[in-house]
Amino acid sequence: MSVTRRRTVITLLTDYGVVDEFVGVLHGVIAGICPDAAVIDLSHGVPPQDIRAGAAVLVHSLPYMPVGVHVAVVDPTVGSDRRAVALRLADGRILVGPDNGLLWPAAVAGGGVEQAVEISASPWRLEPVSATFHGRDIFAPVAARLASGDSLDMAGEAFNPDQLVQLEAPRASTEHGVVLAPVIGVDGFGNVQLGAVHEDIESIGLGLGDRIELTLESGETRVGTYALTFSDVSGGELLLFEDSTMQLALAVNRGRAADHLGVRAGDRLRISVCREL
């Protein structure tokens, strides 16, 4: 009887973009070390060097990935003395990447870090290690060795997980019946992702179908509807909705909300009950 070992999944999340060959080189390095790995490109479109945005994508996407080795690289201080790390989580996942907060929210969501290893000087890295492309020289080869079954113990030097850089995601606050919500990002459809959840909106008395008033940073206001999906409002109209990551977002049916509103990551918006007659 022949027993087939299930292929280990490696996921890749970076800010490398899809124009250059950086992502292809990661795949080549992995294929050379662990040809049986199933490699999934989670995304390479994180805004360059935006650690917060990358951390948000990672934490929201991992629940849909098979348990495996999960590489994330958004690394503005590559080549400095920031740690390169591999972390085993309570839920069995292994995270690999720079220790700059990028991995933190996903580590918390995965039940916390059970084992932390510094891999900056890993015996598995590719020599010579470049100063600027640790994805190729450290993170990919370490991930591939782990995927091929080598022990995390051997990947580098153990350290206390309490020393990991932590990252707190920006979150909405509520006062005097107004939700003050940070803009986390804008997706490819122009939808505006907010650092807020249904409970925030509910706490100021809003429910599905209600009209909302949105105040932009400029002080201008817009009116929309708290709806379930795009087609619940007319074409060109604004809606607030719970997106597929269970966070609130703004959209315009058949339009691009970010362009209509002129907002971008880092803005803070105010949401309140609409007072219109």
Added chain:
Amino acid sequence: MSVTRRRTVITLLTDYGVVDEFVGVLHGVIAGICPDAAVIDLSHGVPPQDIRAGAAVLVHSLPYMPVGVHVAVVDPTVGSDRRAVALRLADGRILVGPDNGLLWPAAVAGGGVEQAVEISASPWRLEPVSATFHGRDIFAPVAARLASGDSLDMAGEAFNPDQLVQLEAPRASTEHGVVLAPVIGVDGFGNVQLGAVHEDIESIGLGLGDRIELTLESGETRVGTYALTFSDVSGGELLLFEDSTMQLALAVNRGRAADHLGVRAGDRLRISVCREL
């Protein structure tokens, strides 16, 4: 003796773009259900919410794909009461996507629909089903179950294929020696795809090597050549040619025709014999 089952192919065509993690999440969901599927990204660059453009890519590309499960998602009315469907074609392919016309030309080209199943409430969907990301919650898991060998009968509720939303591709017409051709799209090289074929041009007396006159929507005219390939004309010159999907297209040798001409999807162009001396 060990018998290896051939990996089932799943192809993915969407308007999700390659910046966000949406495509990566589809891959993760599929890998979790059917790790042995061979997943091919046909394209994720369909212009957002452009059902006609997506339908054209699907029908022109499927002949080059192995027979398998073919997911297509361009879905501006996601979350409304439009059907989510899985269709078995006469040629053995299974199409999975929204019933908004997107799948129709490919279904016709595949010999018609032999079995139609509504999967909106499929037992295989991921709960809770989001209102806006049915690719993740319905189409990907249903495709993965079908690829792993589960029966289409079990995917949802059978319905009469005659009820499917139909989509007619815009096609050229000919009158008084002029071909009136719709612009279907513009590719990454700036080439302009027309809803016309060689026979249209032939019917007004044009053959390979002949000079053509092109009239833009503005009424301006341009002169070019009906040629086999780019290098048949000088750098910077306009050509009309039969592209790799057997449709006519406009190009500029070593240039971007769409920019030179200032045309875009939806324009209607007039092509006639060139009267120049």
Added chain:
Amino acid sequence: MSVTRRRTVITLLTDYGVVDEFVGVLHGVIAGICPDAAVIDLSHGVPPQDIRAGAAVLVHSLPYMPVGVHVAVVDPTVGSDRRAVALRLADGRILVGPDNGLLWPAAVAGGGVEQAVEISASPWRLEPVSATFHGRDIFAPVAARLASGDSLDMAGEAFNPDQLVQLEAPRASTEHGVVLAPVIGVDGFGNVQLGAVHEDIESIGLGLGDRIELTLESGETRVGTYALTFSDVSGGELLLFEDSTMQLALAVNRGRAADHLGVRAGDRLRISVCREL
């Protein structure tokens, strides 16, 4: 006992972009012929029709790819009488693509061409061969047949490798203490890749940590540091560094050097010792 044959790697490098379905069609054609191949997308973001840029990516990336069949398509004269070729290198790799110089630097780096075969009329091509999409009709099917173990002898007509089109990469020159360096390209982070190496800079007396003066084509000058990595200079400051391909490049820490400097591929920059007080 069951013996598993290692999957042959096929790498793909093109200027097709990731918006259209061209890349997906290559994957489909390959999957139909050699479903067991492991296909790696090296990059599809080569600037359209830029043979030099494609050649540079290929030669710098192949060392990180497993030995396999390596397809490269940047092909402005597709459909003309330029040769389509498959080349076996001394290092065991097989290159497949147009004979326009694109493959040349990689062939030299791979120890030279041991066997050259013209595949324009290969028995393995897809009929009818289009005039404009030889990736689909010639290069992908030939690569897939080679990956599935068919002999290069059978791919087409042997010819003398001395007849291959050669391509010389633009290289820096040095005179009177100034390095005159061509700009090869700009990556997705805005880093500016130069056709120069550490030895060029060393020859005018510069070492790590030294201040440099950069003279743009306009005659304007900028001051920076010859450093190991981005974080060795302050945010917003210019650095010259050895990039991950061992070529010199210009960057701005946490910025986009190409935008700051207003340079692009083809420019020639002058680098000298900084005379500032």
